[in-house]
Amino acid sequence: MSTIEECVRDEELIPVKARLWRYQLEERLIYASPESVAWIRDVLKDAKSDGFVLRAAKPIEQLDVLLRRFCSGEDLDDPLPHHMTPTSKGIWRIPTADLRLVGWFPVQSVFVLSEIELKSNCTGMRDEQLLSNAEKFREKLDLMNGDFVKGDLNECI
Helix, strand or coil, X not given: XXXXXXXXXXXXXXXXXXXXXXCCCCCCEEEECHHHHHHHHHCHHHCCCCCCCCCCCCHHHHHHHHHHHHHHCCCCCCCXXXXXXXXXXXXXXXXXXXXXXXXXXXXXXXXXXXXXXXXXXXXXXXXXXXXXXXHHHHHHHCEHHHCCCCCCHHHHC
């Protein structure tokens, strides 16, 4: 069994800091896999919206807004184009207009981001691969004995 602190110390997880407004306080936390952080650094900076959602911001801006809203404790309703729903194994897919973030809640108000991908690449097999990779990453970390928050979004955040 490992703790979040141990995973951060061992560089298995990296704390993600949202760019909050001056009046906002951090109420929820996000930790990411090193692969997710590298993907954000290497791929996301040049990514463009696929145009399916009219007037959608750039994917990097979508991530910035999502991180700010999540970490500040805001509701995660609109403008997310789809509702967040967990798989039967507690893996969550968090969508924006052009991104899919995949991970789980080991404890309430803490999200572990294991995978991130452009929506345009998440068809069929790739989407299932993201979910499977998240499950494998959770097993590998053995964070909190592999436990995770079960239930709907309100129970997770």
